[in-house]
Amino acid sequence: MYEPARSAGPGGAKEQVRRLLAMLPYLLAHQGARVTDVARVFGITEKQLVADLGVLWFCGLPGMMPGDYIEVDMDTVEGEGVIHVSNADFLARPLRLSADEALGLLVALRVLRGTGRESERALIDRVITRLEDAAGQASGGMDKVAVRVDSWEDPQVGAVVREALDQGRRLHLRYWVPTRDETTDRDVDPMRLVLADGWTYLEGWCHRAEDVRLFRLDRVASAELLDEPAAPPPQARPRDLSAGLFQPSPDDALATLELDPQAAWVAEYYPCEEVTELRDGSLLVRLRVADPRWLRRLALRLGGTARVVEPAELAEAVREDAVRALAAYEST
Amino acid sequence: MAPRKSERLMNLVICLLVSRHFVPKAKLRQLVEDYREQAPEAFEKMFERDKEELRDLGIPIEVGSVTSGFDDEVGYRIRRSEFELPPLTFTAEEATVLGLAARVWQHASLAEATSRAVLKLGADGLDTDTTPLSALEPRLPAGEPAFEPIWRAVQTRTVVTFDYRRPGTTGPQHRTLEPWGILNWRGRWYAVGHDRDRQATRMFRLSRITGSVQLLGKPRAFTVPDGVDIRAEAARLSPATDQRGVARIRVREGAGNGLRRRAVSVTPDMPGWDVAEVTFHDAVALAEEIAGYASDAVALDPPDLRESVIRHLKGLLVEVAR
Numbered sequence: 001m002y003e004p005a006r007s008a009g010p011g012g013a014k015e016q017v018r019r020l021l022a023m024l025p026y027l028l029a030h031q032g033a034r035v036t037d038v039a040r041v042f043g044i045t046e047k048q049l050v051a052d053l054g055v056l057w058f059c060g061l062p063g064m065m066p067g068d069y070i071e072v073d074m075d076t077v078e079g080e081g082v083i084h085v086s087n088a089d090f091l092a093r094p095l096r097l098s099a100d101e102a103l104g105l106l107v108a109l110r111v112l113r114g115t116g117r118e119s120e121r122a123l124i125d126r127v128i129t130r131l132e133d134a135a136g137q138a139s140g141g142m143d144k145v146a147v148r149v150d151s152w153e154d155p156q157v158g159a160v161v162r163e164a165l166d167q168g169r170r171l172h173l174r175y176w177v178p179t180r181d182e183t184t185d186r187d188v189d190p191m192r193l194v195l196a197d198g199w200t201y202l203e204g205w206c207h208r209a210e211d212v213r214l215f216r217l218d219r220v221a222s223a224e225l226l227d228e229p230a231a232p233p234p235q236a237r238p239r240d241l242s243a244g245l246f247q248p249s250p251d252d253a254l255a256t257l258e259l260d261p262q263a264a265w266v267a268e269y270y271p272c273e274e275v276t277e278l279r280d281g282s283l284l285v286r287l288r289v290a291d292p293r294w295l296r297r298l299a300l301r302l303g304g305t306a307r308v309v310e311p312a313e314l315a316e317a318v319r320e321d322a323v324r325a326l327a328a329y330e331s332t
Numbered sequence: 333m334a335p336r337k338s339e340r341l342m343n344l345v346i347c348l349l350v351s352r353h354f355v356p357k358a359k360l361r362q363l364v365e366d367y368r369e370q371a372p373e374a375f376e377k378m379f380e381r382d383k384e385e386l387r388d389l390g391i392p393i394e395v396g397s398v399t400s401g402f403d404d405e406v407g408y409r410i411r412r413s414e415f416e417l418p419p420l421t422f423t424a425e426e427a428t429v430l431g432l433a434a435r436v437w438q439h440a441s442l443a444e445a446t447s448r449a450v451l452k453l454g455a456d457g458l459d460t461d462t463t464p465l466s467a468l469e470p471r472l473p474a475g476e477p478a479f480e481p482i483w484r485a486v487q488t489r490t491v492v493t494f495d496y497r498r499p500g501t502t503g504p505q506h507r508t509l510e511p512w513g514i515l516n517w518r519g520r521w522y523a524v525g526h527d528r529d530r531q532a533t534r535m536f537r538l539s540r541i542t543g544s545v546q547l548l549g550k551p552r553a554f555t556v557p558d559g560v561d562i563r564a565e566a567a568r569l570s571p572a573t574d575q576r577g578v579a580r581i582r583v584r585e586g587a588g589n590g591l592r593r594r595a596v597s598v599t600p601d602m603p604g605w606d607v608a609e610v611t612f613h614d615a616v617a618l619a620e621e622i623a624g625y626a627s628d629a630v631a632l633d634p635p636d637l638r639e640s641v642i643r644h645l646k647g648l649l650v651e652v653a654r
Contacts, residue, residue: 008337012337013341014385017386017389018448021389059339096390097417100441107436107472112436123425123426127430127433145562181588181589181625199518268539300625303645303648319649321627324626326649
C-alpha cells in the first residue's frame, strides 16, 4: 500500500488541521492546481504540502469503508506535480473566520482606508461591510482595536506626489533634511508610497544622490510635477523595509552614549548595537552613526540627560557647540 | 505521532459534522480509530484534549443529550451552519482590496491569519491580480514582544500584569491592567484599560513593557464599561496639544529649517539673521529643539523659554565636564 510522508510541520497537529480545513475547499475549487502554486499560496514548503496531502489520504467519513476516504491522486502529485482531490464534498466550505483572521483583516482594511485615496474609500467600505457580515461574531472585538492613521503632510504635496505616481512622471522636490539642517532641491522619479512607523514615505530614484531614497512626505516643503517621464534605472529596486526603516550600515562609525532615564527613549527609537543597563539606572548604548552631525544634534537636544562617551572628538565638538550657543545669550 | 493526531482530529471533525444528531461519546469511540485502541481512561483524556484543541481552532462543538434506552447520554455535534463560512463572491476590485489587506500586517501570526482569511474568502486564487490599487503600500508592524499577549488578553478579557518602565523614572514598576483595547498610533502600539493599582483609566506603550506579560486569572474576568471608545480614551490620555504661546527665535540665514518650516512668520533681522515666530505648547521640548541648532538659533522670547535654553545648554557643559 502507498505510504506517503505525513509530518505535521511547524505548529504541530493543530496548525496542520487548521491548514487542511482551509486547503481542502481550495483544492476542490481549483482541481489540477500545481503543487508549487498551492505551496506558495499557503506559505508552506512543497514537502510540507505533500505531507499534508498524505494526511488527507487517511481522512474520510465515519465507518471508513473503502469508498468513504477522501481521494487524493498521489500519482499526479508526484508525477506532473498537480493536485486532484475528490470525494470530500462534506468539507467543501472553509471553516468560518477565526477572531484573529476576521479582526486582523478588518484592522488591515481600516489601515488601507485611512491611507488610501478619497476615491477608493467607497470600495474599501463595501469590502469592510461584507466582511463584517461574513465574520459575524468573530468581528465582535472590532471596537477594541483602533488604528489611527494621521496624515501630517501638506495635502497639496500628497496630491502632487500621487498624481506623479499615477502618470509616471518625474517630480521636483524641495526636501528638508533635519540631520544637515538643509532644505535641498532634487529631481525624483517616484517608485511607490510606503507607510512605515506611522509616516508616509515616497520611495524613488533621486537624481541628486543617484540612488534610491525615501522621502518622508511631511518633510517635503513643495512638490512640482515635471514634464519628463519617471524613468528609474534598472538598478533602482525598492528597499526591503521588513527589518525597519533605519538600517545602519556596518561601515558606519560606532558611537557610545550614556543615557539617563529621561533619555532612555533614544534606545527605543533608534536601532542600537548594544544596550547595557548601568547600576544607577542609566543606559550605555552603542549605535552606528552614518553622519556625525546627526549625533551632534541629538546630543545637543538631550542636554544634561546624556553624554557622548565615544568618540572623544565628537564629545568635544558637542561641548564647543554648547559654548558657542551660550555665548549668543551673553551678547544679546 | 503528530500526523496520526492530525488524522484523528480531521476524522473527528468530519464525523461530528456529517451527523444530523448528537453523537454519543461511546459511538465516537467506535468510529474513530485512535479512540478504539485506547483504554477507557486514556480515551477520556484524549477526547477531552482533542475537543479543546478543536475549539481553540474556532470549531463550534455543541454538547447535547442523547436518549438511549432508559439513560440520557452526552453527545456531540458540529452544526454545519455554525461551522461553514457563508459563501461570498467578490468582484475583481474587491478581491484586489482584500489581497492588499493581506499584506498589511508585519506581525508573523497576524500576517498568516489575514492571508488565510483571504484564501478562505476565495478572494485570492492563483490568478489574483495583486497590482496595488493605489501606489501606497501601508505596513502595520507589531514587533513589541508584549503585542501578542496583550492582543489576546484584550480579546479574551483577561487581566494582565507586567513591569513597565516610564522614561524619567528609575526602575520598572509592576502594573495590573484590565486591558479594554489596543491602539496603534504613529507606528507604536498602546494598551488602554483600567489600571487596578491606580484605580484609573491608563494608557501603556507596549515597547515600554519590560520582561514578559503575565495573564492573571481566567478569561472574561472583567467587562469594558459601556460606551468606552478606545480612540477617545487614547486622545484624552495623550499629552495636550493646545498651543501655549508664541516664541520668537532668531535663526541664522539658511539654517534652523525645522523651525522655519512651521513658523507663523519669518522676518529679516540683523544681517545674516531672521526672526521666526513659532507657536508651541511645551516650552521644554521647544528649548531642546532650539539647543539642537547650537549657535544657529537663539531664543528671544518668552523669557522662560530663553531661560530654559540657557539652563539646557549649561547642563550639557556640566555633564561633559564630569
